[in-house]
Amino acid sequence: MNVLKVSRWTIAAFVLPCLLIYISLVFVPILISFYSGMLDWNGIGESTFVGFDNFVKMLTSDAVFWPAVGRTFMLAGFSMLIQLPIALFVAILISRYVRKPNFLVSSYFLPVILSVVVIGQLWKTIYNPASMGGMINQLLIMIGLEEWTHSWLTEPKIAIFAIILVGLWQYLGYHVLIQFTGIQNIPADIYEAAKIDGADGFKADRYITLPMIIPIFKISVVLSFIGSLQSFDLIMVMTGGGPANATDVISSHMYKMSFLSQEYGYGSAIASFLVVVCLAATVIINFLFTRLDKKYT
Amino acid sequence: MNQSAAIPAAPAVATRRIRFSFAKMMVFAVLGVLIVTQLYPLLWLLLYSFKTNEEILSGNFFALPSQWQWSNYSAAIESGNYWKYLSNSLLVTSVTMVGVILLASLTAFAISRFRWKYGQLVLLIFLLGMMIPLQGTLLPLMIMFSNVDILNTHLSLILPYIAFQTPIAVFILSGFMKSIPHEIEESAIMDGAGVFRIFRSIMLPVSVPPIMTVCILTFINIWNEYILAATFISSERLKTLPFGVNSFVSQYSVNYGAIGAFLVLGALPVIVAYFLLAEKITKGMVAGAVKG
Numbered sequence: 001m002n003v004l005k006v007s008r009w010t011i012a013a014f015v016l017p018c019l020l021i022y023i024s025l026v027f028v029p030i031l032i033s034f035y036s037g038m039l040d041w042n043g044i045g046e047s048t049f050v051g052f053d054n055f056v057k058m059l060t061s062d063a064v065f066w067p068a069v070g071r072t073f074m075l076a077g078f079s080m081l082i083q084l085p086i087a088l089f090v091a092i093l094i095s096r097y098v099r100k101p102n103f104l105v106s107s108y109f110l111p112v113i114l115s116v117v118v119i120g121q122l123w124k125t126i127y128n129p130a131s132m133g134g135m136i137n138q139l140l141i142m143i144g145l146e147e148w149t150h151s152w153l154t155e156p157k158i159a160i161f162a163i164i165l166v167g168l169w170q171y172l173g174y175h176v177l178i179q180f181t182g183i184q185n186i187p188a189d190i191y192e193a194a195k196i197d198g199a200d201g202f203k204a205d206r207y208i209t210l211p212m213i214i215p216i217f218k219i220s221v222v223l224s225f226i227g228s229l230q231s232f233d234l235i236m237v238m239t240g241g242g243p244a245n246a247t248d249v250i251s252s253h254m255y256k257m258s259f260l261s262q263e264y265g266y267g268s269a270i271a272s273f274l275v276v277v278c279l280a281a282t283v284i285i286n287f288l289f290t291r292l293d294k295k296y297t
Numbered sequence: 298m299n300q301s302a303a304i305p306a307a308p309a310v311a312t313r314r315i316r317f318s319f320a321k322m323m324v325f326a327v328l329g330v331l332i333v334t335q336l337y338p339l340l341w342l343l344l345y346s347f348k349t350n351e352e353i354l355s356g357n358f359f360a361l362p363s364q365w366q367w368s369n370y371s372a373a374i375e376s377g378n379y380w381k382y383l384s385n386s387l388l389v390t391s392v393t394m395v396g397v398i399l400l401a402s403l404t405a406f407a408i409s410r411f412r413w414k415y416g417q418l419v420l421l422i423f424l425l426g427m428m429i430p431l432q433g434t435l436l437p438l439m440i441m442f443s444n445v446d447i448l449n450t451h452l453s454l455i456l457p458y459i460a461f462q463t464p465i466a467v468f469i470l471s472g473f474m475k476s477i478p479h480e481i482e483e484s485a486i487m488d489g490a491g492v493f494r495i496f497r498s499i500m501l502p503v504s505v506p507p508i509m510t511v512c513i514l515t516f517i518n519i520w521n522e523y524i525l526a527a528t529f530i531s532s533e534r535l536k537t538l539p540f541g542v543n544s545f546v547s548q549y550s551v552n553y554g555a556i557g558a559f560l561v562l563g564a565l566p567v568i569v570a571y572f573l574l575a576e577k578i579t580k581g582m583v584a585g586a587v588k589g
Contacts, residue, residue: 002409002410002411002412002479003410003412003479003482003483003486004410004411004412004482004486004492004495005411005412006411006412006413006492010411010492011407011411011413013403014403014404014406014407014411014496015403015404015407015408015419017400017403018400018401018403018404018463018467019404019419019422021400021456021459021460021463022422022423022426022460022463022464023422024460025434025438025456025457025459025460025461026426026429026434026460026461027426027429028437028441029433029434029437029438029441030429030433030434030437032437032440032441033433033434033436033437036436036437090327090328090331093324093327093328094328096324097321097324097325098328102575102576104328104332105579106571106575106576106579107332107335107336108331108332108335109579109582110335110336110339110568110571111335111339112582113517113521113567113571113578113582114521114564114567114568115520115521115523115538115539115542115563115564115567116521116523116539117521117523117539117540117542117543117563118539118542118560118563118564121542121543121546121556121560122338122339122342122560123338125342125345125553125556125557125560126338126341130356131354132354132553133345133353133354133358133553135338135341135358138356138358139358141356142356169334169335169338172331172335173335174582174586177579177582177583178583178586178587181583181587216587219586219587223586226428226430229430230430230431230432232432232524233523233524236523236524236527237523237543251430251432254432255432255435255524258435258436259436259528264436264440267436268436268437271432271433271434271435271436272433274430274432274433275429275430275433278428278429278430278433279428279429282428
């Protein structure tokens with residue numbers, strides 16, 4: 001039981017500054033966003049209240065919207081089906097075979113802390129045509145696969161995959177680190193007990209590591225999912241959603257509608273959609289993992 | 298697996314050792330390849346930044362530069378406002394950090410140590426905010442800020458940065474402060490210390506480790522933040538480093554090496570910090586993720 005009995009004013013002095021900044025700059029904007037999603041407004045002139053028109057337009061007649069939603073979920077899917085399993089596998093390998101893992105894990109982690117601007121521009125350079133010094137195309141020419149060269153970021157079918165690869169690359173180390181830490185925290189005596197019972201090596205991983213790592217794995221899933229939903233910097237830096245909207249995701253579409261086409265009302269409607277999807281995703285992932293966790297514990 | 302029991306003991310041990318070392322080789326091959334994929338692009342950028350245009354275009358990207366072109370760096374620094382961007386980023390990030398620590402620790406203290414009804418509710422409100430995407434607030438914030446006329450100032454970045462960093466900070470700090478034994482403040486009250494005194498002389502010093510974690514998380518997030526900066530700032534002299542780097546690189550096209558140099562310069566502060574504090578940074582980021 002907390003012992004400090006203080007006056008109402010003291011509580012206010014401690015809590016209000018932070019709470020007010022937070023509510024007025026995070027919550028209030030979200031509410032405003034929901035409201036302006038119902039306006040027909042270009043940001044400067046008169047606004048007219050149009051009810052759910054913007055939302056209807058978004059869901060039914062915007063040719064860019066659903067592909068952008070699809071791409072957003074594709075990002076999340078690639079991250080969860082490719083990046084996270086690789087990260088878990090690598091984390092298991094490191095914790096089993098590497099005696100001094102710090103150097104290795106910190107090296108994998110280095111791209112995580114770099115600004116997305118640097119990462120995006122770096123990979124843009126890597127993807128450049130060979131005639132502009134792009135590494136991948138130069139490599140392909142060097143090993144005699146000239147017909148495989150592409151202008152990776154300007155071909156509509158390839159561009160989004162080129163971007164996804166960068167996202168997977170940058171955050172792999174984050175998930176390795178998170179899951180490695182999770183494995184380290186599994187008590188060693190469980191493995192010793194299992195060894196006596198004949199479960200060793202990958203068998204031990206199957207029956208001990210995997211079930212025990214579920215709570216940590218959930219964190220990776222939430223981070224990668226929310227990260228993919230909010231993926232925006234990378235796309236704006238690398239392609240700006242182009243060529244011809246071929247790499248647009250929800251947030252880049254929202255940004256372009258709001259700030260380039262000046263359709264504030266419509267942009268707000270997309271922003272509201274994004275907020276709802278983020279909240280829903282977090283709730284659903286938590287629900288699924290609670291069930292999974294119950295199954296194993 | 299089970300058949301090995303049938304084989305006589307000695308050969309089984311031998312095959313196991315061979316298998317073991319082969320497995321080990323494979324493991325190190327995998328981990329080694331991964332080191333190359335994770336670090337080589339960065340090394341490549343470093344080499345690129347020291348090459349002449351001819352060397353970059355020649356297609357021989359493995360090669361070291363024949364002469365290290367430091368001139369790329371001077372060209373980058375002269376044509377871009379690197380020092381300006383850097384000092385802006387330092388200013389914005391440090392003010393945000395101080396603001397987050399101050400506000401969040403006050404609130405965390407109140408949530409975890411005061412006897413009042415709404416502590417958990419306040420915490421819940423903060424938790425809810427962790428799931429709200431920053432992009433959703435861009436447009437309304439811009440309109441709010443243009444109404445109070447602070448658009449295109451550093452304040453228009455610092456305020457939302459503080460607001461978006463406080464939830465995780467409050468969460469980490471209040472979690473830690475809950476674990477501090479109550480006897481501490483009981484004896485402090487006996488000695489006649491007031492609430493603010495307890496906060497300043499006991500809680501803050503004791504909470505240095507989680508405060509470090511919060512500092513690291515805030516630093517990495519805010520130092521690298523690009524969207525808000527690119528949306529709210531338009532003056533060249535106010536740009537932060539990521540925004541500055543991006544606008545320089547997208548506009549400057551004469552000299553490939555200089556572009557590379559600017560990217561290296563853009564990454565350098567964080568990399569230096571990482572070399573000095575790698576362990577602290579990785580721990581802090583994991584703590585941030587796990588507790589978030």
